[in-house]
Amino acid sequence: MPYRKELADVANRGLERIIRDRSCTGAAPAASSARIMLENKQLVHFSSNDYLGLANHPLLKDAAAGALEACGTGGMASRLMAGGTTYHHALEEAIARLKGTEAALALNSGYTANTSLIPALAREGDLILSDALNHASIVDGCRLSRSRTVIYRHRDVAHLRQLLASESGTRKIIVTDTVFSMDGDIAPLPDIVTACREHGALLYIDDAHGTGVLGGGRGTLHHFGITPEPWIIQMGTFSKALGSFGAYVAASRTIIRWLINSGRGFIFSTALPAPVVAASLAAVELIERDSALNKKLWENRNYLADELHKIGIDTAPSETPIIPVMVGDIETTLAAAQKLFDQGIYAPAIRPPTVPTPRLRITVSAAHTREEIELLCTLLKEVMK
Template sequence: MNYKDKLDELRRQDLLRSVRDRDCPAGRTIKIGGRDLLNFSSNDYLGLASNHAIIEAAQNALIDFGHGAGASRLLSGGTTLHATLQIRTAAFKGTEKALLFNSGYAANTGAIPALTDAHTAIFSDELNHASIVDGCRLSAATERHIYKHNDLNHLEALLSKSQRVNKLIVTESIFSMDGDVADICNLNMLCARFGAALYIDDAHATGVIGGGRGALAHFNIVPQNHIIQMGTYSKALGSVGGFAAAEKQVIDYLCNTARTLIYSTALPASAVAASIAAIDYIAAHPELIVKLRDNIATCRKLLIARGFPVTLDETPIIPVMFSTSAETLTMSARLLAQGIYAPAIRPPTVKAPRIRISISAFHERGDVTHLVNALYEAAR
């Protein structure tokens, strides 16, 4: 394979990417290439990634349990902290049990293939995250349907046509690149009508909506046996790792069959301790979610006032669309010149290029005003 030609082609299409590492903790400002920049690119929605109580919990676990886990959970990789986090996560999500994975990506690519077999039909929203897409690709399911984004009429038509007894509907709750919210109530009703299971990726909803508990709490839906809630500790909880939460049999089955759990070394205890501390911190500090909600509302209203076509969704992900990747890169560079870090998101991550603004509780009102003014000036 000629990688040079392939890289040149990506460059020609304005799709070449490179890693930009920071030289400081993750937070409101980050230092990249020697410059302090206001950070609008982070999924650390509550600013917990650099929280002192959480760092202290991780430090203590590092001393008590050491650094590396040494083996997979099914051997000796887990600790009593792993068991505690599972119990705390199940309580947080209102389910009988929960199971840890090493990341949200590992949760989706492990759980979806494990929950499905050749007799299953999968129904997946067209904007679902790459980890869900990969999970579906790894599944043995012989029927895989992609329904139009949030289009429940399309989904219903596909469900009606399927002869499969086992059906799994898979959706994100807050969509990671568009920031809109899936219609979980009506999806759940379709599940009841067609005897389908519902797999909800709550990666961006955990810690954000439903008092932090995610989409089911947001929509006042009581967790039921046909619902699997997947999530990650890596976004609003400021830590690392993923989970699946569901009824006991589902979790026990995942524990026996999910390859990303079985064939991968467990998370270090320090990361697990940080996730426990983050769940505690959210419960003790409800004002964090209130501040996040205020920042989201301020940013969305200011953008609308400046003529940007954004919605008033209560989610921290705000896409500002541009027509080409080149234009999006130019906008991002102009923001950078104003001390704002908001990278361009381009294909293949998304079909339509955009600047994806991520709002956090760590932002101050002045940060948001500065961002919106800078975007307005850049777009003129």
């Protein structure tokens, strides 16, 4: 049987990935994305990227239902073939407003965005400088581009500057996650922006885990008070704190026009369906007018970090709602995740090759209660013994 040997090898090393299905029937689990039903077991979800708990928010559900009624389920063809809907247009205006740019474009997923936009921006003869811990979709986007990619040490601006000075390229593009998805630390954007300015480089940021979370929800540039310059390209997703699905790029009108004409994942893929787009739009509008969920998220995040410190768990390098907890080797981490599962907490083990060191990747959201956070800490204390 083809691939049986390869699969056995992955399984023997404790690295086989399996899919578990959440149950979507029954009233209780659907009421909040922080509580899920998995394998007939009610669990508190501490591994979701739904930081604001919007994935089950009535405003998003109503918006999706309205668009479903008005426009149906399918995207029909690519935007360039079938046209977008007024929902797509309104969403792009809202994102440009939120991000302080002239224009924006919706894309089908964060993965599609990075694998389409990076090759469109970095052409033959150009140079990409990429953080060592960037998301896999950025890594793949760099691989797909015809330019040369050089990796700089994680968050190391001195190394980045050294490479900017020593490496050549027609255009130089620095690519970085804003919030690193497995460690929860933040890219030193003010210093990176200064380095870009000095070297005339472009900056492409992936704000997937910053949007809705940092800067009162507006994202990482806003968090640092950085002006969205025409040479900064902001990409992010609707699939995390915004509780929906899809991605965006926000930039100057010229860059967006270029991406419409060169982003292969935009040109050659069916448009996002209107219900998904309407839900994303409702989320962006909610973030713009109401900071309550963002405040609650940070209250919960700080409470969890304080409680973890009290029981001797080091939360470094996390600065955000993503908190890696290092339990030990692959086997110990898997056993810890199983123990948590047995006691009602869902926080699966994250293993290589996703991360270099195995860990429980804990994420906390605005939808968690104090009691749920306390339960997590009590159980973590037990599994860390």
